[in-house]
Amino acid sequence: xxxxxxxxxxxxxxxxxxxxxxxxxxxxxxxxxxxxxxxxxxxxxxxxxxxxxxxxxxxxxxxxxxxxxxxxxxxxxxxxxxxxxxxxxxxxxxxxxxxxxxxxxxxxxxxxxxxxxxxxxxxxxxxxxxxxxxxxxxxxxxxxxxxxxxxxxxxxxxxxxxxxxxxxxxxxxxxxxxxxxxxxxxxxxxxxxxxxxxxxxxxxxxxxxxxxxx
Amino acid sequence: xxxxxxxxxxxxxxxxxxxxxxxxxxxxxxxxxxxxxxxxxxxxxxxxxxxxxxxxxxxxxxxxxxxxxxxxxxxxxxxxxxxxxxxxxxxxxxxxxxxxxxxxxxxxxxxxxxxxxxxxxxxxxxxxxxxxxxxxxxxxxxxxxxxxxxxxxxxxxxxxxxxxxxxxxxxxxxxxxxxxxxxxxxxxxxxxxxxxxxxxxxxxxxxxxxxxxxxxxxxxxxxxx
Numbered sequence: 081x082x083x084x085x086x087x088x089x090x091x092x093x094x095x096x097x098x099x100x101x102x103x104x105x106x107x108x109x110x111x112x113x114x115x116x117x118x119x120x121x122x123x124x125x126x127x128x129x130x131x132x133x134x135x136x137x138x139x140x141x142x143x144x145x146x147x148x149x150x151x152x153x154x155x156x157x158x159x160x161x162x163x164x165x166x167x168x169x170x171x172x173x174x175x176x177x178x179x180x181x182x183x184x185x186x187x188x189x190x191x192x193x194x195x196x197x198x199x200x201x202x203x204x205x206x207x208x209x210x211x212x213x214x215x216x217x218x219x220x221x222x223x224x225x226x227x228x229x230x231x232x233x234x235x236x237x238x239x240x241x242x243x244x245x246x247x248x249x250x251x252x253x254x255x256x257x258x259x260x261x262x263x264x265x266x267x268x269x270x271x272x273x274x275x276x277x278x279x280x281x282x283x284x285x286x287x288x289x290x291x292x293x294x
Numbered sequence: 295x296x297x298x299x300x301x302x303x304x305x306x307x308x309x310x311x312x313x314x315x316x317x318x319x320x321x322x323x324x325x326x327x328x329x330x331x332x333x334x335x336x337x338x339x340x341x342x343x344x345x346x347x348x349x350x351x352x353x354x355x356x357x358x359x360x361x362x363x364x365x366x367x368x369x370x371x372x373x374x375x376x377x378x379x380x381x382x383x384x385x386x387x388x389x390x391x392x393x394x395x396x397x398x399x400x401x402x403x404x405x406x407x408x409x410x411x412x413x414x415x416x417x418x419x420x421x422x423x424x425x426x427x428x429x430x431x432x433x434x435x436x437x438x439x440x441x442x443x444x445x446x447x448x449x450x451x452x453x454x455x456x457x458x459x460x461x462x463x464x465x466x467x468x469x470x471x472x473x474x475x476x477x478x479x480x481x482x483x484x485x486x487x488x489x490x491x492x493x494x495x496x497x498x499x500x501x502x503x504x505x506x507x508x509x510x511x512x513x514x515x516x517x518x519x
Contacts, residue, residue: 103364104323105392106385110371111326112400113380113388119339121405124412125329128336131416132328133318174332174419180464180488195302195452197346198362203419207318213362216307222454222505223303223497231310241502246302248450249486249508250422250469 137206138277140171141254144181144204145280146271149259159183162254166204176203176252182245183256184282189240190255191229191282193221194247201252205277212281222246232283255282262288295347295446296453298354303454303497324363331366333408336415340373343476347448348372422470424483430511432487436462437517440489440509448476451513455505458495459517463506464488471510484511 114120144166148155158165162181166172172179179201182190194200198213211217221228225242229235236242245253257279263271266289278284301307319325335345348369349357360368375382392398432438442457443449450472466486474482486508493503 101393101396102389103327103360103367104321105396106371106389107323107327107330107363107367108392108398108400109385109388110367110374110380111330112392113385114330114334114374115401115403117380118403119337119379120330120333120403121408122400122402123404123406124333124408125326127409128332128412128416129319129325129329131413133325172419174416177419177421178423178466195454196299196450197349209312209316210320210362211310211312214307214311215301215304215358217310219301219304219307220310225503226501228310232312239502241504244503244505246452246455246505246507248452249466249472249510251466251486251488251508 132202132207136202138204138275138280139272141201141204141277141280142272142275143268144169144171144254145256145275146268148181148183148256149263149271150268155183155256158256171204173203175199176201178250179204179252179254181254181256182243184258184285186258187240188243189229189236189282190243190245190253191221191225192245192247192253192255193218195219195222196248199247199250199252201254204252204254205280209277229283232278234284255280257282257286260286260288262290295350295448296444297350298352298357299346299350300452302452319363323367324361327363327366327370331370332415333412334370334374336412337408339379340377341475342420343448343470343472344373345369346472347476350448423467424470424481426468426483426485428468428485430465430485430487432462432465432485432511432514432516434462434465438462438487438489438514439517440491441513441515443513445473447473449473451509452507454496455491455507455509458491460489460491460495462487463490466508469510471512473510473512486510487514489514 148158158181162179166179184190195218198208200208200212222244225244247253274286274289279286335342349365352368371385374380438460440451440455440458468483469486471482471484474480488506489509491505493499493501496505
């Protein structure tokens with residue numbers, strides 16, 4: 081431990097204008113060494129990045145939520161055995177190997193976090209937003225969830241039970257938000273458009289269609 | 295270990311700042327760090343538990359100032375050095391060279407086979423579920439107490455949840471045990487549980503709130519009523 085501790089301190093003796101410049105240089109240094117040793121390739125790095133930047137986002141999660149809102153049998157199966165149902169739909173992969181879906185109702189509000197690092201269902205929601213990974217959210221959401229949700233604009237009555245899911249293992253959590261009023265008769269595609277990434281983490285509600293574009 | 299990463303329940307970090315966070319990567323080096331770390335994990339240079347423990351061993355000041363992808367570069371560099379895959383003094387010299395000359399080119403290498411391999415890694419992921427012969431010790435509704443341990447190594451039982459009474463909410467499969475797997479002690483799979491810990495138990499406040507946390511069997515002690 082103490083050996084590693086010392087290693088991390090080398091850069092403190094140097095002068096660098098901002099922490100970013102050190103970590104940028106450090107990243108370039110690692111990449112160049114791994115390339116020279118034949119241990120990584122530039123195209124492999126780029127293809128992984130491109131997949132998460134261009135091909136994946138919250139779209140899978142939105143479709144799952146819209147389907148659950150539209151089809152009660154599907155929702156029951158999804159809640160009972162999330163993993164099998166999602167795999168059958170083809171929604172799995174790295175950071176989505178094991179998923180549990182939980183449902184928000186009038187009485188129970190679920191919200192997802194990872195206090196120890198940043199665990200998040202990439203396969204359904206893409207990569208997490210920066211605030212999800214920062215200490216402010218991770219430290220406070222388990223201790224004062226009502227205050228944190230209020231900062232997101234979500235004020236819940238005291239009688240609503242808040243369940244905070246701390247993703248401390250390899251189970252990833254997805255929240256089915258409450259279906260908003262005024263959405264009767266909408267198709268799954270239209271409903272999916274209303275669903276937001278943040279509502280599937282549980283920090284906001286899905287807004288009714290009239291307010292969705294405000 | 296009781297590292298800076300274990301922030302659950304800490305005060306002082308201020309409000310949650312959202313806003314202009316919608317770009318996935320703020321700087322190009324973050325993009326490269328993301329690809330590099332996944333490339334290293336995807337080729338089995340180290341495992342996910344070792345990766346997390348590498349971050350936990352960062353100096354707290356570095357952890358708080360390096361940003362999320364700084365954590366990734368820090369653990370990547372640390373583990374590659376520890377595994378003897380790169381030389382630390384060479385890495386330090388190279389880092390200084392890039393600090394002095396930020397436009398210095400990064401060498402390129404193409405490997406279509408590795409591109410294909412990484413596509414499979416991303417598509418299928420890596421399940422941590424393992425078959426074990428033992429039966430789970432606890433069932434849904436069982437009352438348990440979490441252990442109070444303070445290991446110097448890796449654990450996924452955070453400080454705020456130690457020595458607390460809770461109720462089993464779900465019995466999951468057996469999963470690879472991080473406390474062993476991060477330290478070259480094999481996978482040692484154990485049953486994993488969702489455990490409900492109320493706000494009253496955790497924080498001494500009387501509210502309609504609870505944390506549901508995923509804990510391995512050896513973090514849990516049976517409570518006889």
